[in-house]
Amino acid sequence: MNTVRRLTGHLARGIAMIWVVTTISFVIIRNIPGDPVMGQYEKLIEQGMAPDQAERATAALYGFLPTGSLWDQYVGYLNGLIHLDLGQSLSTPGAGVATIIGSAAKWTILPVLGGTLLSFLLGVTMGVYAAIKRSGKLGDVLSISGSLLHGVPQYVIGLLVTAIFTTLWPILPAGGPVDIEYVPGFNAGYLVSLVQHATLPVLTYALASYGGWILAMKSSVATVLGDDFILAAELRGLKRGVLFRYIARNAILPLFTILALSLGMLFGGAIFIETIFNYPGLGLLLVNSIGARDYALMGGTFLVITVAVVAANIAADLMYAVIDPRVRSGGAA
Secondary structure, eight states, rough: HHHHHHHHHHHHHHHHHHHHHHHHHHHHTTTSSSSHHHHHHHHHHHHHHHHHHHHHHHHHSSOOOTTHHHHHHHHEEEEHHHHTTTBBBBBTTBBBHHHHHHHHHHHHHHIIIIHHHHHHHHHHHHHHHHTTTSHHHHHHHHHHHEEEEEEESSHHHHHHHHHHIIIIOOOOOOOSSTTTSSSSSSSSSHHHHHHHHHHHHHHHHHHHHHHHHHHHHHHHHHHHHHHHHHHHHHHOOOOHHHHHHHHHHHSSSSHHHHHHHHHHHGGGGGHEEEEEEEESSSSHHHHHHTTTTTTTHHHHHHHHHHHHHHHHHHHHHHHHHOOOOHHHTTEEE
């Protein structure tokens, strides 16, 4: 019963959050200078079309009247969302926003999901050693490496790995999702090319995220080391391997929430990384839609990111309640 109540509360808050973010995004997007819909409307009039005909033609093309009020556009937008219709792309007439986003999402999931999981596994493992060996050289090296990588922007890391692996040591392709000579499908050439092109984006994202994970895990382990149950276990002579597992298992709990949110954010893509490597994911799609003033595509991308983050947050809270009995029993909320 508590789980159902918790889930219901999360869903209600999640829907409210999605509505708020969607509304704010809608207003901001519609106030960006340079209205492509009005531009198309004026272009039709210049070509000799009557204003009412130009208005109907533009509305048929883009889904709303160019001369309509912001409120009318907002009501129409919400009506479309209720019917699971994200509208038509303004920069690619005739193409549905949902179709475009779905096509871009598959290219984002591979590098960002792979980089996130790789950096998480390496970061939490090294974070444990950095905390336990904090008074030795190994702890210093791990902490310094984490701090340095955490402070370097994604685009700098992307440029560095590009220079190393495509210029100084040219063993990987510089950009694009796959070589154009291969036919898409489950054939060796296409799959090898796919992996080769994804390697640098995955490596860049993993290096950019690794520093944050190792520092967060080190801090969490240091906190757990001061808990009473650890001190009692040490006094009772618990074996180091068993003690290590207890420390790591308790220290990693807070990081699951961060991991879930990171996985939710993968739908936003790594904008700088995808731009550097010309990787056609959601990040690059968002950049291009902003440049083209594509209202529908921008709104659809923001909506997908918002829904993914809210869903990840709900999943993280429910998962935390499952893996931590104290939260389930209400002992530590």
